[in-house]
Structures are given as structure tokens and as C-alpha cells.
Amino acid sequence: MVEIRYLDLTEEPAGQAIGGLLTAYHRQTEDEKASHGVGDFSVSDSLPVKYQREIDLPLEAFANSQVLVAQQDGEPVGMMVLSPAGSAVKEVKRLWVEPFARGAGVGAALLQEALHSARLSGAGTVRLTVWEWRYPALRSYLRFGFRRVPSWEERAGLQCLELQLPADSAHR
Numbered sequence: 001m002v003e004i005r006y007l008d009l010t011e012e013p014a015g016q017a018i019g020g021l022l023t024a025y026h027r028q029t030e031d032e033k034a035s036h037g038v039g040d041f042s043v044s045d046s047l048p049v050k051y052q053r054e055i056d057l058p059l060e061a062f063a064n065s066q067v068l069v070a071q072q073d074g075e076p077v078g079m080m081v082l083s084p085a086g087s088a089v090k091e092v093k094r095l096w097v098e099p100f101a102r103g104a105g106v107g108a109a110l111l112q113e114a115l116h117s118a119r120l121s122g123a124g125t126v127r128l129t130v131w132e133w134r135y136p137a138l139r140s141y142l143r144f145g146f147r148r149v150p151s152w153e154e155r156a157g158l159q160c161l162e163l164q165l166p167a168d169s170a171h172r
Helices: 012-035 049-056 106-120 135-143
Strands: 002-006 066-072 075-084 089-097 125-131 158-164
Touching: 002 106, 012 049, 012 066, 012 075, 012 089, 012 125, 066 106, 075 106, 089 106, 106 125, 106 135, 125 135, 135 158
Parallel strands: 089 125
Antiparallel strands: 002 066, 066 075, 075 089, 125 158
């Protein structure tokens, strides 16, 4: 069974809990970008400074954000960050599920909890970006009701998606 919990990043073990997940997420993303001609990362390379900062200083990197972790048998197997992106907009970032835990509903559970949190906060929109080659993730977002929208991103290959939340959804 998957358990979703919100991390308090002021607690030392919390930062450690996501360090490995963030490292795996960023290394795979950089590797995929290079293989699709969007970057020049090599597995022997260090991560770009902005991504290494998230791993080293999650409290600073994710200030004002909610960090959700999925656990199975007490071990972290996935994560996501829900950040403010405007007065009534939340943005899903860093959704990652360890490869061995994929296909078991971990990503869906994280996304479901993030949407619930966004509704409770009064957000009217949840948005995210996904690389165009991440077909399983893209299909999952579309099944959740996200729709492609004009890009707010300058980086080629990123699809921008939004989900409009019902106006009264916070009261359900």
C-alpha cells in the first residue's frame, strides 16, 4: 500500500528522504534531454548547479512549496513538489517514482493528493510541464483531466498542461 505524506523540510531526515529521489529524477531527466538533443549531459557529469541546489538545500529550494513523498513499507518510492505559481495557481514539479515502483499507482496517488491540496488552498488551476517524450506521464496527466495549453516555457520539448479545478471543489 502507498502512503503519501507531507514533508517538513525543517527536519533533517526529511531533506535526506528526498535527496536520493531528487538525484535520480534530475540525473534521468538530464540524460533523457541529452538523448533527445535538448542537452549535452553525460552520466559522468555533475548536475547543473540549480538542480544540485535542490538536492543540497531543499528547504531553500522549495520554500513556500509542499513536498509530498510516497512510501511503501516505510521506504520513499516517489515524490512531488506543489508550488504556488500565482494567486490561484499551483504548479506540480519534480514528480518522480522510482522505476521499481512504477505501475503500482504511486504517481497517481501523489497527483491525487496534490490536486486535493490545491483544491483546499482555493486554487482554481493546477499546471505542470512534461517532456514530450515522456509518453506514459503525458497520458496519465491527460487521464486526470489536464489539457495542453500554450507554452509558458522557453525550452523546446516541454509540453505545458493545465487542469481547471471546479470553483466549489474546496468544499467537497
